[in-house]
Amino acid sequence: MVRYQRADPEAPRALIVALSPPLLRLFRSQIAIREHAEDLLQETWMRIHRVRHTYRPGEPVLPWVYAIARRVGIDGYRRTRRITSHESTMDVLPERSAQVENRALPEFATLVAALPEAQREVVTMMKVGGLSLEEVARATSCTVGAVKQKAHRAYERLRKLLEAHAAEGWKGGIDELR
Template sequence: MEIEERLRALLLQGLAGEARDYERFLAVLSTHLRAFLRRRLGQWPDEVEDLVQETLLALHNQRHTYRADMPVTAWAHAIARYKLVDWFRAHAVRGARNVPLDDVNELFSTQDQDAAQARRDLGLLLDTLPDKQRLPIQHVKLEGLSVVETARLTGLSESAVKVGVHRGLKALAARIRGLT
């Protein structure tokens, strides 16, 4: 499961002190948690974001409980489920006993498919750009590398990286406008 491996790697690197990887872990996980909670709080859509934030805070506070031999998604799902149950109790929601809490397959499946399709579409769009625009966008905007790191990696100057990102994004925006 690709998302499981990615989340596990980011979390372990984050726990080892890599702040940037920990931020990425929280960002990726929040997308999946949002989908999980949105399905269960269909009647209360305004509550989803608050519960996502509460769950992320609980995950952060309980990060020391994560065991490297345990799937990250199972650990995150358990904490999200407890937060959801707490919310139902606090709001005395009638019928909360009928809300499915344990469908683990739902936690990531839809979002994985959507994300895979978006990555494929983005990849096709990026392939239309020359390397001097495509590579800076991939490294800076998608992978989160700095301009300096990207310059070293690609052999471009720092200003060429900045210009490549700017011109590449402008070209992508024009192509997207042309598609709609």
């Protein structure tokens, strides 16, 4: 990052190659914005480039990048919501996907979609982005205690969801998840 701030042309390449895959996974793990994941990735890098002076040398890079990506994701979500609110609703619901029908292990994005936004964000950053509690706290402008509490509540809720899913007939049960 310091080399990037000093305009070393090799530095952005190294950052883009290293950080784009987890950022794309982060955007794709959010159902509301997954369609625009690649656009959001590009927008994140443009915004990172615009505000690269706000990175303080010596500080961890990941929370800084994720904080900016989170903001881009929020803007993207609001933009998508604004666009879809102008679209007409369908009279007939589409057929349920085979994935839901065959009682397979629910997709991560489907599972976390049931969580409140703040809890979903924490779980996604920790499990998809691989961030620590402190890094998530930094990225979401929260205290570490608040992140711990959100993560705990999210795990509780996910456990209940998986148990309900297993009880409905999923043969593998939740043990397969562990």
